[in-house]
Amino acid sequence: MNSNVLQLMEQMKNEKINCSLMEVCGTHTMAIAKSGIRGILPDNIRLLTGPGCPVCVTSQADIDAAIELSCHPDVILVTFGDMMRVPGSKGSLQEARSQGADIRIVYSPLETLEIARENPRRQVVFLGIGFETTAPTVAATVQRADQLKLKNLSVYSVHKLVPPVLRAIFTDKTVQVDGLICPGHVSVVTGIYPFAELAVQFQKPMVITGFDPEDILQGIALLIGQLKSGEAKAELQYRRAVRPEGNPTARQLLTQVFEPVDALWRGLGAIPASGLNFNIHYRDYDARRRFQIEVGNETEIPGCSCGAVLSGKLEPDQCPLFGNACTPIQPVGPCMVSQEGACAATYRYQLLRR
Amino acid sequence: MCLGVPGQIIEIQPDLGAVADIDGNQVTISVALLPEVEIGDYVLIHAGFAMEIIDLQLAIETKQLLQELQELNK
Numbered sequence: 001m002n003s004n005v006l007q008l009m010e011q012m013k014n015e016k017i018n019c020s021l022m023e024v025c026g027t028h029t030m031a032i033a034k035s036g037i038r039g040i041l042p043d044n045i046r047l048l049t050g051p052g053c054p055v056c057v058t059s060q061a062d063i064d065a066a067i068e069l070s071c072h073p074d075v076i077l078v079t080f081g082d083m084m085r086v087p088g089s090k091g092s093l094q095e096a097r098s099q100g101a102d103i104r105i106v107y108s109p110l111e112t113l114e115i116a117r118e119n120p121r122r123q124v125v126f127l128g129i130g131f132e133t134t135a136p137t138v139a140a141t142v143q144r145a146d147q148l149k150l151k152n153l154s155v156y157s158v159h160k161l162v163p164p165v166l167r168a169i170f171t172d173k174t175v176q177v178d179g180l181i182c183p184g185h186v187s188v189v190t191g192i193y194p195f196a197e198l199a200v201q202f203q204k205p206m207v208i209t210g211f212d213p214e215d216i217l218q219g220i221a222l223l224i225g226q227l228k229s230g231e232a233k234a235e236l237q238y239r240r241a242v243r244p245e246g247n248p249t250a251r252q253l254l255t256q257v258f259e260p261v262d263a264l265w266r267g268l269g270a271i272p273a274s275g276l277n278f279n280i281h282y283r284d285y286d287a288r289r290r291f292q293i294e295v296g297n298e299t300e301i302p303g304c305s306c307g308a309v310l311s312g313k314l315e316p317d318q319c320p321l322f323g324n325a326c327t328p329i330q331p332v333g334p335c336m337v338s339q340e341g342a343c344a345a346t347y348r349y350q351l352l353r354r
Numbered sequence: 355m356c357l358g359v360p361g362q363i364i365e366i367q368p369d370l371g372a373v374a375d376i377d378g379n380q381v382t383i384s385v386a387l388l389p390e391v392e393i394g395d396y397v398l399i400h401a402g403f404a405m406e407i408i409d410l411q412l413a414i415e416t417k418q419l420l421q422e423l424q425e426l427n428k
Contacts, residue, residue: 026355026356027355027356027357054356055355080355080401082355107401108383108384108403109401110384110403111402130355130401131356133356133358134355134356134401136387137387137400137402137403140386140387140403143386184356185356185357185358185398185400185405186356188358188405188406239412239415240408240409240410240412241358241398241406241409243406247405249386249387249389250387250405253387338355
């Protein structure tokens with residue numbers, strides 16, 4: 001750690017402002033845990049992890065529906081690797097695969113096009129997960145499938161939007177959040193304006209922040225600066241990758257293919273217009289329609305506190321299961337499964353935490 | 355999940371395809387979300403798509419800004 005950063009820490013300590021700052025991005029969760037930033041921050045500044053890991057916030061009911069779909073003999077389920085070990089009510093996708101389900105892991109949704117072309121007699125379903133960053137890549141893939149007339153491709157969309165969940169968190173009086181480290185790569189698409197609006201509406205300082213330790217420290221320093229002066233606005237620290245207006249091409253694609261729908265978040269419940277599903281022009285690609293999937297009721301994993309962890313109400317190591325009944329090797333809840341989950345990051349780097 | 359890796363565009367292909375150099379590996383990506391991209395640009399790549407052009411000058415300035423910020427706080 002260079003001396004500049006240590007000086008910055010010293011200054012923050014002297015500010016004597018007690019505050020809780022939240023990040024809502026799995027990559028920030030990992031970067032903060034890995035860099036040991038919590039350990040060097042003065043005690044008066046707390047860092048909370050919010051609902052920033054798309055795998056973790058996916059409802060149990062949707063995970064169960066996806067696992068059930070993968071067991072259909074005609075179906076090839078295509079997914080990002082993060083989803084494989086997430087426990088459903090009855091096993092995980094990984095267990096379904098070991099019992100014969102055809103599940104393929106991809107890095108890019110575009111690979112789904114190739115799989116659909118190579119398997120014209122099978123139904124290829126992509127498990128569409130992720131926030132504003134990932135949803136346009138899936139929208140672009142579906143548009144391409146439409147151009148190529150790939151009729152055997154569909155998407156089970158559990159895509160979610162960040163601003164509506166922030167509104168839910170800021171409205172919840174049981175969670176104290178004084179400032180927000182805004183997700184850098186979501187902002188690449190959304191730009192600064194949705195955050196600027198929330199900053200004013202809820203009087204919370206916000207900084208769109210990059211992912212290097214220096215970026216995060218600078219983001220925190222900017223938030224402290226706003227708190228000190230009583231301001232509440234959105235600032236842009238991650239200027240090398242985020243334009244204030246975001247990526248208009250990506251946003252246009254989102255509106256061409258998807259429409260906002262009410263969505264269920266683990267631990268936070270139903271939030272209005274917080275998810276994305278296909279609009280009328282692309283609804284033939286909606287796997288829920290194609291397979292007439294009735295998503296079941298939301299169930300909770302007994303003893304698991306992921307819901308409270310995801311909403312910033314509980315620190316991962318305050319969960320009674322943390323580190324004994326629930327570890328990365330034998331995870332109980334999704335926050336311990338996903339590498340970027342709050343619990344997995346805390347477990348992995350716990351020596352750096354205090 | 356919203357992980358982004360930097361890469362340099364070394365070839366533009368038909369149908370909004372491109373080849374990017376990511377740490378010495380040549381990877382085929384899509385520029386459907388960033389059609390204005392040009393050969394030589396550094397881009398942020400997420401899930402096989404170029405998401406944004408990375409401004410190298412601003413990357414350098416960010417490092418300098420951290421130092422200036424401290425001067426201000428003194």
